[in-house]
Amino acid sequence: MALDIEPILGRYAHIAIEGVRHRIYWEEAGEGIPLVCLHTAGSDGRQYRAVLNDPNITRHFRVMVFDMPRHGKSSPAPGTVDDDYSLTAAHYVAQIMAFCEAFELDRPVAMGCSIGGRIVLHLARHHPQAFRALIGLQSSAHVDPYYDTGWLDRADVHGGRMCGAFAHSLMAPTSPSEHVDETRWHYMQGGPGIFRGDLHFYRGAEGDIRDELAKIDVAACPLHLLTGEYDFSCRPEDSRALAEALGIEVTIMPDMGHFPMSENPEVFLGYLRPVLETVRAAQAA
Amino acid sequence: MFDELTRTAGPGTPLAAQARGLDMRLMLRAGEEDTLLIIRDGSVTEARRGPHVTPSWDTRLSAAPGDWEAFLAAVPRPGYHDIYALLRNGRMAWEGNLLPMMQHLMYIKRLLASLRPEVA
Numbered sequence: 001m002a003l004d005i006e007p008i009l010g011r012y013a014h015i016a017i018e019g020v021r022h023r024i025y026w027e028e029a030g031e032g033i034p035l036v037c038l039h040t041a042g043s044d045g046r047q048y049r050a051v052l053n054d055p056n057i058t059r060h061f062r063v064m065v066f067d068m069p070r071h072g073k074s075s076p077a078p079g080t081v082d083d084d085y086s087l088t089a090a091h092y093v094a095q096i097m098a099f100c101e102a103f104e105l106d107r108p109v110a111m112g113c114s115i116g117g118r119i120v121l122h123l124a125r126h127h128p129q130a131f132r133a134l135i136g137l138q139s140s141a142h143v144d145p146y147y148d149t150g151w152l153d154r155a156d157v158h159g160g161r162m163c164g165a166f167a168h169s170l171m172a173p174t175s176p177s178e179h180v181d182e183t184r185w186h187y188m189q190g191g192p193g194i195f196r197g198d199l200h201f202y203r204g205a206e207g208d209i210r211d212e213l214a215k216i217d218v219a220a221c222p223l224h225l226l227t228g229e230y231d232f233s234c235r236p237e238d239s240r241a242l243a244e245a246l247g248i249e250v251t252i253m254p255d256m257g258h259f260p261m262s263e264n265p266e267v268f269l270g271y272l273r274p275v276l277e278t279v280r281a282a283q284a285a
Numbered sequence: 286m287f288d289e290l291t292r293t294a295g296p297g298t299p300l301a302a303q304a305r306g307l308d309m310r311l312m313l314r315a316g317e318e319d320t321l322l323i324i325r326d327g328s329v330t331e332a333r334r335g336p337h338v339t340p341s342w343d344t345r346l347s348a349a350p351g352d353w354e355a356f357l358a359a360v361p362r363p364g365y366h367d368i369y370a371l372l373r374n375g376r377m378a379w380e381g382n383l384l385p386m387m388q389h390l391m392y393i394k395r396l397l398a399s400l401r402p403e404v405a
Contacts, residue, residue, distance in 0.1 A: 146373050151387050158388070165390035169369040173360055230363045232373040 008052045010073075017069070017077075017098045018091065024099065025073035026066035030058025033132070033283065034108035035276070036100060037065040038116030040138075040259060041087075041202055042152075042163055042195025043186045044072025047113070050265030056273055060280055061109070066099050068092075070194045085197035089207050092119050093126065100130065109279055111135035114234065114258060115202045120223070121209050121216065121242075128221035133279045135224045135272075138231050138258050140238035141245070142208040149203070152196040163195045164188035170258035172230035183262040213245045222282065223248055224275045228256030286353060286400075287313050287320040287332050293399035294329040300399060301328040304392040309385045311393070312340065314347035327392070344386045348377040359402040368394065 010027040027045055029052040037048040045065035052063050067074040070085060096119065100108055110131050112120045117139030124134050152166070153159050164184040171180050187195065201207040216223075227239035229252055236252045243250035253260060253271055260268040294300040304327030311322040319335035321342060348356070348371060355365040364374050371377035379386075386393050 147369070151383075156384065156388070162387060162390060165394060166369065168391065168394065169367040172363075173366045230366060230370075232364065232367075232370040 006049075006053055007058065008049070012073075013102060015098050015102045018094045020077050022069050022077055023075060024066055024069070026064055026099070027052060028062060028064040029053070030061050030063050032060045032062055033279065034100075034103075034105040035061040035063045036096070036105070036108045036110045037063065037261075038096065038110065038112030038119065039065070039068070039071065040114040040116060041198030042071075042190045043167075043183075043262075044068075044190075046072070046186055047183065047259060047262035049262075050269060051261060051272065054269055054273075056269075057276060061276060064099075064103070064105075064108075068095060068198075070191055070197075076191075085193055086200035087115070087198045087206075089119070089122055089201055092201060093122055096123065097127065097130070107132040109133045109135065109276075111137065112139075113137035113261060115198055115207070117225075117234065118202060118207050118209070121213075122207070124216045124218070124221055124223055125209065125212050128217060131221050132283065133222045133224065135226070135275060136239075136242075137226050137260055138228065138234040138239070139225050139242060140234040141210045141213060141242050143203050143233060143238070145203045149196045149199050152199075153193040159192050159195075160188040160190065163190055166195075167259070170231060170233055171263045172228065172255050172257040174255040175257060175263040179263050179265060183259050186262075210245075213242070216246060218246055218248055222279075224278070225250040226253060226260065226271055226275070227251070228253045228258060228260050230255070230257040233258055286315055286318075286350070286357075287322065288334075289400055290322060290329045290396065291332050294327075294396050296328040296330065298328070300392070300395060301326070303327065303395065304389045307385065307389050307392070309344070309389075310342040311386070312342035312345035312381075314345060315350045315353045318350075329396070343382050345380045346377060347380065352376045356397070357400050359404050361401075368397065 007029045008027050013024050015024045039045050039047045044067045048065045070076045117136040120134040120136045164187045167184045167187040227236050239250045307327045309324040313320045321333040322329050323331040364370050
């Protein structure tokens with residue numbers, strides 16, 4: 001029987017982020033328009049395995065997924081392992097811009113989920129000229145705290161088990177168990193404190209972009225929104241409110257939770273491919 | 286509503302094996318009706334229906350009977366599929382010492398989900 005090898009290639013690059021050298025792991029597949037994918041808080045790039053493996057997409061897009069520092073196979077910057085990690089909007093934007101600039105990507109598409117769905121709004125606000133399109137999955141302008149994130153990182157609770165269980169909560173009960181398990185396993189493997197630290201950006205004031213939505217010009221850089229109906233973190237009504245404020249459409253995905261690309265990849269690809277076709281059509285026009 | 290847990294998570298069940306070492310008194314409240322689960326070494330050994338006199342428990346999860354029923358549907362609808370979803374929507378209260386629940390969150394979620402009818 002022939003060995004089934006995926007077309008994904010993973011390597012390390014040394015990239016300076018805000019002047020600090022980082023060893024960043026990224027995976028990529030395909031050729032064409034760069035499509036940079038941004039994983040959720042506390043997880044890593046494996047969430048986009050189905051996008052990287054989809055020949056319908058990689059035929060036209062160079063799909064690139066990097067693990068944020070501290071996540072997946074991208075270690076913390078030297079000397080920062082024990083720092084009290086809290087992600088800021090400015091640092092998150094800097095990571096993405098540094099990655100795109102290091103690879104000299106020509107106006108890539110950026111697609112992010114959850115915190116990634118939030119940061120694409122910041123990219124739309126501050127760097128619309130750098131991207132040909134942005135895709136927000138589970139994207140909202142803000143989230144009010146509704147639970148104590150301290151439970152995600154404390155000495156008397158196993159962080160991996162806790163984060164995995166919480167990620168499980170955010171998925172749809174109809175998603176395939178194989179992919180639900182894969183998705184929560186990524187969370188179970190996360191470094192201590194990274195989920196909680198990422199949520200510093202996601203919840204509350206740090207990443208709240210409501211006051212700047214009016215300054216986002218979706219004509220300068222098209223923005224596409226896709227949201228799963230089972231997500232209670234970024235609820236459909238949150239994405240609808242965002243879409244209304246920006247004057248754009250949002251697609252609500254039935255039977256889908258907070259991690260569409262990872263918890264139910266095949267169904268998600270059915271939603272993503274037409275969006276990417278729209279991007280290609282705009283390129284050709 | 287919760288009596289079956291002594292069967293689904295009783296001694297020797299796969300569920301009990303997921304929480305070895307856990308001793309906990311988990312109160313489940315549906316409206317005004319309380320059921321106290323006695324959990325020993327991960328097994329639900331008793332499901333004591335109220336009313337209780339001077340009840341003592343570690344953690345209490347409270348929701349309206351209709352919300353519990355929606356949660357326990359074979360395929361619960363959005364907003365009702367998980368205890369965090371119910372918490373987020375203001376349909377469930379978590380009270381008491383949450384530590385034993387948080388230390389065994391996946392187990393507690395599976396414990397409650399064990400009451401759902403199996404999807405054919």
